[in-house]
Amino acid sequence: MxxxxxxxxxxxxxxxxxxxxxxxxxxxxxxxxxxxxxxxxxxxxxxxxxxxxxxxxxxxxxxxxxxxxxxxxxxxxxxxxxxxxxxxxxxxxxxxxxxxxxxxxxxxxxxxxxxxxxxxxxxxxxxxxxxxxxxxSYAIIALGMVDDILADKDNSRRRMFEQAAGVSKYKARKRETLNKLKNTEGDLDRIEDLLHEINNNLVSLEKQAKRARRYLELKEQYKGLSLQLTQVKVSALRADYGKLKSEITTAEDQYRNVDVKIRQLEATLEEERKKHVDKEKLLGERQKKLNELVNELRGLENEKQMLAQRKTFVRRQTEKLQQDIATATGQLTDYTGQIDRMVAQIEEEKAKETERQTSLSAAEEALKEIRSGHESIKGRLEEGLKQQQEEERKIFELEKNRAINGNKVENFRFQIERNAGEMDDRRGEKDSLEASLKELEAEEEKELLALEKLEQAETERREALEEATEAVEALQNEQSKINRGLDARRNEFKLTKSMIDSLEGFPESIRFLSQSKQWKEDPQLLSDLVLVDQDYRVAIENYLEGVLNYYVVADASEAREAIALLSKSQKGKANFFLLDAIPKYQGGVALLPGGTRPATDVVKVDKVFQPLLDHLLHNVLVTDEDKLPEQPAEGLTVLTRSGRFIRRPYSVSGGSVGLFEGKKIGRKKNLEVLEKAIAAAEEQARAIEKDLYKERNKLNELRQRRVDKDIQEKQRELSRLQQKRAALKARVESFTNYFTETEEKNNVLDKQVKEIVKANSLIERDLENASAAVEALREQLAGTDGNYRQLSEQLSAASAAYNEENINFIRQQNLVQTLEQEVTFRRNRLKELADLDSTNKEQLEKLAKESLQFEEQEKLQAKNLEKMYADRTAYQETLNTAESDYFSARTTINAMEDDLRRENRRRQDGQILVNQLKEKFTDIKFKINGLAERLKIEFNIGLEELGQMEIEEWVGAVGDLEMKVDRLRGRIGNYGEINPMAVEAYDEMKERHDTITKQRDDIVSAKETLIKTIKEIEETATVQFLKAFEQVRTYFIDVFRSLFTEDDNCDLILLDPENPLESKIEIVAKPKGKRPTTISQLSGGEKTLTATALLFALYLLKPAPFCIFDEVDAPLDDANIAKFNKIIKKFSKESQFIIVTHNKLTMEAVDTIYGVYTNEQQGSGVLPVQFTELEGSLMFEAV
Missing domain, CATH: 3.40.50.300 (P-loop containing nucleotide triphosphate hydrolases)
Structure with a gap:
């Protein structure tokens, strides 16, 4: 590649x-x-x-x-x-x-x-x-990076070794795997917490699902009976609806007659208001005109101020321009004089330049004449010297080869001895490593047992944690139940207290007397004196409803004071019980009907009020049955517990029970009872909170006793031991390989020594023949050399004279050019000053014209302001007249509005009557709608659907049906909080629990796989790294000695051999004659060669396709440059080399040169020169 x-x-x-x-x-x-x-x-x-x-x-x-x-x-x-x-x-x-x-x-x-x-x-x-x-990579090296490699900046050495050893990908995979392991452990912790939470919710949802099923069965029974009850009530309400409708029609006719009269008055009033609006509009227009005039006047005054500011600016600008003109005039005079003087000086210097030109030409002619004779004799001498040099070069090569071979023999023998010594040293080190390996395996087994114990302890802690969590949740449920009851009592307490303080539901006279300070301090109402059992409150309140608003006073004088106060304040009427007028109770009912008891048994009052209670509840009985009682005996009254029926010998009353019935009687007494109940509940809540605090502390303690980190630390320690064991094992294998390779190398060296000794004997014979030929050539060249030296001295003197004249001529040329540039600059500056002076004078004339215009504008503004002040006074008088007409019309309209208000009061009285009837009418509609809404809310059934449904007709009393519905509603209400979605939620939660449990098992398996993968990566990378390190170390020693001498010492050392993948790598370099303690004590060239030796050692292990050196050879001298270029030529067979350099010797050694240049227009560019295609050679001569 x-x-x-x-x-x-x-x-x-x-x-x-x-x-x-x-x-x-x-x-x-x-x-x-x-x-x-x-x-x-x-x-x-x-x-x-x-x-x-x-x-x-x-x-x-x-x-x-x-x-x-x-x-x-x-x-x-x-x-x-x-x-x-x-x-x-x-x-x-x-x-x-x-x-x-x-x-x-x-x-x-x-x-x-x-x-x-x-x-x-x-x-x-x-x-x-x-x-x-x-x-x-190590394939691209700049000069500054040499220092980074030697100083090991940012672990650059180990990074290069990792690249060459091919373990970078393993380290990258290990980092990725560690990140995955960390994320996996985080996912596992989250899933464990989630499973714990789901388990708790699952237990709770299972209980809720069972309760929900029973609750739904009760709801279905309640629905059937509620539909029957609603059908009966709707039929009764629709009969009352028709009767009220006719009464409303009559009241609305009377209302409409009054409304017609009011509309006639409103029409007349509207006509007057329209006239008033016209006057108001006229007033507004005149006010608007006056405002516009005032705004225009302000605008003129602002323009006047701005004109004054502009005049000031023009005056200051004029003064500045006059000053600039005076300055420019002085500079023009100075520059004109300077230009004249420089022109004269240029003429003088040009004459001197001509003289220098003539002297230079004469010196050049003399140099050419001497050089011609010198070249002639030089050709003859060079031919003889060439032959002599050729023979001397042969002698030099032969002596050099002899010396090199002798040096090689010494080096090879020294290397054989040194290898043998190193093998002896490393055998001891290998034995020590094998002993350490056995100790490490024992320690690893110990750590493995400790890890198993920690994992067992963590399992036991998790089980205890689950038990403690269940206990906390149980206490939290109990606490929530108590807090709900406490909140209900506190809300009831606040509501009751608010009703007592505001006297809600009492007439105005009662609120007046209770809040008045002119009567007794704490007036007592009957409703505040009694305390009734919860189950009988509605019944007693319905029976005593007519007298609950009576005040209880000691005698008639207190009642008279209150009545007089009400009359004086026009606050209505009040009723009073006189305690001194009530006779003592003479006994109860002789024979009670079955299932009844005296009403006084369920009512409590203070002793002083007992006669009043006995009087009010005389012959009044209560029964627990919630049905219409049988006809009682003469003089008896029977109340049902629910308050639905009141039965007397010749009459029955009853009906539905309202939402707020039973809340009025015994408010103050009930407030005291509630206060005691709240205190007891708060004490119970504090006890629960205390127990909950203990359990939570226990739970937190169990959570804090987590040994996850200890387990992870043990796992890391175990991993470190395994990695260390792999490293030691790799080092032992490395030593074994080293012994084998060294023995093979010694055999090769011994063979090479014998071959070199044989070659040296042939070199000695050739050396004697070449020495005789050189001696003959020296005698022939002795005579020619004297003439050549004399001509060379004359040529040097003529060349020096020519160079001196040439320098003087160039200096004179530069002086003339400098003077001409100065004259050009001053002439340009002279033109700029003249243009600026002309511009300033034009600007000065323009400012003078502006000053004259400002004077005229000031006169015109003064005339306009005087006229507008007069107009403002005239508009103000017209505005005053319009205001007078406007307020006169307003008085007339007010009188007509008083008449209209009186008629409106008549219409309002009629409206109140209509509204009262409509309220009753609406009340019936509301009751019907209330039934419909309750039906819709509770069962999602409308009244029309109810009419179409086949519902079994209720045969018995409506009260019995209501009692059944209330009993079922009570059971449903007392059932507690129900989660209607509990069954579905339980099924979903169970499915989710099973899914997450499977996910947890998958993550645990993935975690084990990742730990195993990390272990395998570490072992593979460690073995590969150590093997590569030993090879690079051997190559480094060989290359280092080839760049220095065979006697020089160097080495590569792992500072932490037990953890080689993270260990720093120390370079030991000791050139012959030096004993530096650190690399930094070496010279710049030695540092460069040391770094070069390391780089090429890496290339020997893993050649890079190309290598780039950016001015790496800068610190090297010529001798070391030769070594540098030689090793590059050697390695260029396997890799390309791209060398950025300033060194001429390096330039000679390359195959192709790219010259980089830069220019102002295009930036940088390159030009190639390929040395391999050039024919002949270039000769450089210094004269």
């Missing part, structure tokens, strides 16, 4: 489309500083997916787009395409040629393409994975 082509357009300094072809093995990129050489490297990084602007020397990524020059506008698109030849199938695609393209628009949109097809960055990254190619 090779790089074939790079296309750049609109990227950084490359405005136009630029194509760089990579046809050779070694390509050089050269050019002056700032021309854009490194931008080519940045373009390759960028197209390969670089996302960090800092790596591309940018503050933001949008800066890669060409930003324009003085003569070329900025671009809107940066595009880079990189083409590969996939001839070896290294890229996982069927295409023989692959082109990667990246584009970025000025709008911020970007796109990637593969062979012209739009794709994602992830697709490109996946394509190049494990190929050694990438925006951050």
């Amino acid at each position: 090779r790089l074939r082509q790079l296309e750049i357009k609109g990227f950084k300094s490359f405005a136009n489309q630029t194509v760089v072809n990579f046809d050779e093995d070694v390509i050089g990129i050269v050019g002056p500083n700032g021309s854009g050489k490194s931008n080519i490297v940045d373009a390759i990084r960028w197209v390969l997916g670089e996302q960090k602007g800092r790596e591309l020397r940018l503050d933001k990524m949008s800066s890669v787009i060409f930003n324009g020059t003085k003569k070329k506008k900025a671009g809107n698109l940066a595009s880079v395409s990189l083409t590969f030849d996939n001839d070896k199938g290294l890229l996982p695609t069927e295409y023989g040629s692959v082109t990667i393209t990246r584009m970025l628009y000025r709008s911020g949109d970007s796109e990637y393409r593969l062979n012209g097809v739009q794709c994602r960055l992830k697709d490109i990254t996946s394509l190049l994975l494990d190929t050694g190619i990438g925006s951050n």
Whole structure:
């Protein structure tokens, strides 16, 4: 796989489309500083997916787009395409040629393409994975990155080793797997919590579903009886509806007669109002005209002020212009004098320039004459020297080969001895590693047992947690029940207290006397004195309804005071019970009818009011049966408990029970009872809260005792031990492989030593023959060399004289050009000052004319203001007259409105009568509608549907039917809260529980799989990394010694060998004669060669298809440059090299050079020079 082509357009300094072809093995990129050489490297990084602007020397990524020059506008698109030849199938695609393209628009949109097809960055990254190619791979190295590698900035060394070892994909997979494991554990925790919650809800829903089924059965019975009761009531209400309708018709006729008279009055009044509106309109028009005049007057006054401000501005502008004209006149005089002096100086300097030209021509002629003689003798001398040099070169090569072979023999023997020593050292290290491996396996087994114990403890904690949760929920249900009862009592307490304070349902006279401070302090109403059992409140209240509003007073004097106060205040009437006038009770009923008891048994009052109660409830009995009682004996009255019937010997009363019946009697007494009940309920709530607090603390303690983290920590520790075991195992295998490879290497070295000794004997013979030939040539050249040296000295002197004259001539030319430019500048400035002076004078004349116009405008404004002040006075008088007419008409209209109000009161009285009748009429309609609405709300049945339904006719008393309906309603009401959707919700919740349980099992299985996958990834990556590390270490030592000497020492060391995948890698480099403690103590060249040795060691393990060096050779001297170029030539057989350089020796070593240039109009560009196609050679001569 090779790089074939790079296309750049609109990227950084490359405005136009630029194509760089990579046809050779070694390509050089050269050019002056700032021309854009490194931008080519940045373009390759960028197209390969670089996302960090800092790596591309940018503050933001949008800066890669060409930003324009003085003569070329900025671009809107940066595009880079990189083409590969996939001839070896290294890229996982069927295409023989692959082109990667990246584009970025000025709008911020970007796109990637593969062979012209739009794709994602992830697709490109996946394509190049494990190929050694990438925006951050070891194949692209800049000078600054050498320091980063040696300083191990951001773990750059380990990252390069991972790329070369091919474990990057394993680490990426491990990160992805760890993230999945983390998400899986989070999902598992959430599902466990959800299952726990669902289990609790499932138990509750099962109970609710059973209650719901029983509740629905009661509802069905209640529906049948309610429909029968509604049909009976609707029939009775429709009979009353027709009677009221005729009474309403009569009242409406009387109302209409009064309404006709009112309409006649309204017509007359409307006519007067119309006249009044006309007068009002006239008044408004005159007021409007006056306002318009005032606004216009204000506008003129504002214009007057603005004119004064404009005059001030013109005066200040005139003064400034006069000052500018005076300044420009002085500058014109100065520049004219300077120009005259410079013109004279230019003439003088041009004469000197002509003299310098003549001297330069004479020096050039002398130089040509001497150079002609020098060239003649030089040819003869060079021919002899060439032969001598050829022979000396042969001697040099032979001596060099002899020395190299001797050095190789020493190095090979030294290496054999060193390898043997290292093998002895590593055998001991291997034994130590095997012992550590056994200890580690024992520790791993121990940690595994500890993990199993923690998992068992967590299971027991979860079971206890579930039990504690059930206990808390039970207490919470009990607490909710108590709180609902407490809230109901508190609401009843507030309602009752509000009714007592506002005296709701009492006439105005009662509210007046109870709130008045002129009567007794705490007047007592009968309704406030009695306390009736809950079940009999409605019955007692209905019986005592006529006297509940009576005040209970001590004697007649208190009653007289109240009556006098009511009369004086016109507040109506009130009734009073006189305690001193009530006789003592003389006994009850002798023989009670069956199933009855005295009403006084269910009513309680203070002792002082007992005679009054006995008097009011004399011969009154109550029964628990809710049906019409039998006819009682003479003088007895029987009340049913529900209050539906009151039976006397010769009469019966009864009917439906209203919603608020039973709420009026015993309010104050009931308030006291409620207060005690609320206190008892609050005490019970506090006790429940205390128990709940204890259980919650227990629950929280169980939750806090979670050992999930301990389990995870143990799992991580176990994983660390397993990883460490895999690393040790890999190192032991690595040592075994090392021993085998070293023994094979020693055998090869021993064989090479024997071959080199044989070759050296042949070299000695050739060296003697070459030395004799060189000595003969030296004697022939001795005579010719003296004449050549004399002519060379004369040529050097003539050349120096010519160069000095040439420099003087150029300096004189520059002086003349500088003076001419100064004259041109001053002449241009002189013209600008003259134009400015003319413009200022024209502006001054214009401002003078404006001043005259302002004077005329001021006179005209003063005349207009005087006229408008007079008009304002005249309009004000007309407005006063219109106001007088308007208010006179208003008085007449008020008198007519009084007459109309009197007639309206008559009509209102008639309306009240009609409304009262309609209210009764409406009340019946409301009752019918109420029945219909209740029917619709409860059973979703309308009255029309009810009439069409076949309902069994009720034969018995309506009261009995009502009693049955109320009994069922009470049972339904006392049934408590019912969840009508409980059955359906239970089925859904059960299905959801089964589904989530299956999901939990799947997630647990996935978690185990992920843990197993992580373990496998770590073991595979560790073995592969350690194997690659040992190979790179060996290659590094070999390359390092080839760049330095065989006596130099170096090494690569894992600082944390137990955790190799995360370990830092230390570089040890000790050139001969130095013992640096750190890499930073080496010279710049030594650092570069050390980093180069590491890079090429990585290439030996995994060659990259291409390698880019951006001025990496800058710190190297000529000797090290030669080594650098030699190793590049060696590795170019496997990889392409693209070298950005300023070094001439490096330029000589490349196959093709691309010269980068820049110009103001087009930005950067490139020009290719292919050395392999050039014929002949170039000779550079310094004179």
